[in-house]
Amino acid sequence: MRPLQSLGSLKLKLGIVIVAAVWITAGATIAAVRWLGLPSIVGAGAGVALALACVQLLARGTTRPLREMAAVATAMAGGEHGRQVAVSSNDEVGELARAFNRMTAELAETDRLRRELVANVSHELRTPLGALQAVLENVVDGVSEPDPETLRTMLAQTRRLGRLVSQLLDLSRLEAGEQPFDMRSFAPREILESAAREARLHAPEDVVFSIDATAALEAHGDPERIHQVVVNLVENAVRYSPRPGQVALRASSGADHSVVLEVEDEGPGIPREDLERVFERFYRGDGRRGADGGGAGLGLAIARWIVELHGGTIRAQRREPQGSQIVVTLPQSDA
Ligand SMILES: Nc1ncnc2c1ncn2[C@@H]1O[C@H](COP(=O)(O)OP(=O)(O)OP(=O)(O)O)[C@@H](O)[C@H]1O
Ligand SMILES: [Mg+2]
Structure with missing residues (x-):
């Protein structure tokens, strides 16, 4: 039984406990001396004992969350995450316990993400390293010759490793806010043109690029970073x-003083259930983890970080009858 549990203020609870203790001590002492005829020292002792018992009953459960929080904090310091404190009161201690629970839940989630990131990074690094090591071992053991074809395979794996490491560096710098953006006015058209020019160098000849951009359109942002976003989408x-x-690459002006960039293709499109998830780190919709044809699943995650730090949005949608479309919005330049 916790008589004061429903009260919302710790001060009020303490006030009630103190007043009750004083009244009980006085009342019990008087009763013991007057009616029972006990000596006053014995009567006072009995009054105090009765008051302490009542205080114990009234204040029950008030400090339990504090003790639990201390125990959970000690467990967390030892690396045990995810434990919660039982909250039963509505006063300030209950409020503190609820905030404490929110904090432990968030810390547990951060810890889970960190572990997942380390596991993903190690996996992604191990695949090209393993392939490289196998080829090198074959060459050293004389099983295969260091001919141009073998060297090309090794170069491809080394490139993959290099790309992955620079993507990871990029992500961690973006997340830590270490790379300040060089914000200025720029023409989205030029960004689309240079991204298409670069892509043409590597793309198969029968993939054609079309650019449709409003001429005088000016966006506000870091052109280098937006270029990186468009390159990722085009890739x-x-x-x-x-x-x-x-x-198809497009730039136009959108609602609320925004610039809209679109990159479209005629491929299979992103499955409806993956439209959100493709922006997560290391998410690869088709599950081609480690296959040579795909990357690590970081391109869209990096794109989303950059766009959101610009105060813009990025989303993926499906085209009818087929194909995918990524739509980026950025603030328009005021100049
Ligand atoms: N244009 C597209 N058409 C179909 N699926 C796409 C398209 N763009 C992205 N996806 C899906 O989204 C996933 C995540 O894309 P993202 O660019 O983040 O990673 P990635 O291209 O696999 O690797 P990385 O960009 O790191 O080299 C892809 O693996 C793919 O499944
Ligand atoms: Mg990509």
Whole structure:
């Protein structure tokens, strides 16, 4: 039984306990001396004992969350995450216990993400390293010759490793806010043109690029970073484009003083249930983890970080009858 549990203020609870203790002590002492005829020292002792028993009953459960929080905090310091404190009161101690529970839940989630990240990074690094090691061992053992074909395979794996490491560095710098953006006015058209020019160098010949951009449109942002976003989107579009196929890049002005960039392809499209998840780190919709044809699943995660730090949005949608479309919105330049 916790008589004061429903009260919302610790001060009020303490006030009631103190007043009750004083009244009980006085009342019990008087009763013991007057009616029972006990000596006053014995009567006072009995009054105090009765008051302490009542205080114990009234204040029951008030400090339990504090003791539990201390125990959970000690467990967390030892690396045990995810434990919660039982909350039964509505006063300030209950409020503190609820905030404490929110904090432990968030810390447990951060810890889970960190572990997942380390596992993913190790996995992604191990795959090309393993392939490289196998080829090198064959060459050293004389099983295969260091001919141009073997060297090309090794170079491809080394490139993959290098790309992965620079993507990871990029992500951690973006997350830590270490790379300040060089914000200025720029023409989205130029960004689309240079991204398409670069993509043409590597893309199969029967994938064609089309650019449609409003001429005088000016966006506000870091052109280098937005270029990186568009390059990532175009790279995906080319990878999934049918042969022959068309990759379309568009820039136009949108609602609320925004610039809208779109990259479209005619490939299979992103499955409806993956439209959100493709922006997660290491998420690869088609499950081609470690296969040579795909990357690590970081391109769209990096794109989302950059766009959101610009105060913009990025989303993926499906095209009818087929194909995918990534839509980026950025603030328009005021100049
Ligand atoms: N244009 C597209 N058409 C179909 N699926 C796509 C397209 N773009 C992205 N996806 C899906 O989203 C996933 C995540 O894309 P993301 O760019 O983040 O990673 P990735 O291209 O696999 O690797 P990385 O970009 O790190 O080299 C892809 O693996 C793919 O399944
Ligand atoms: Mg990609």
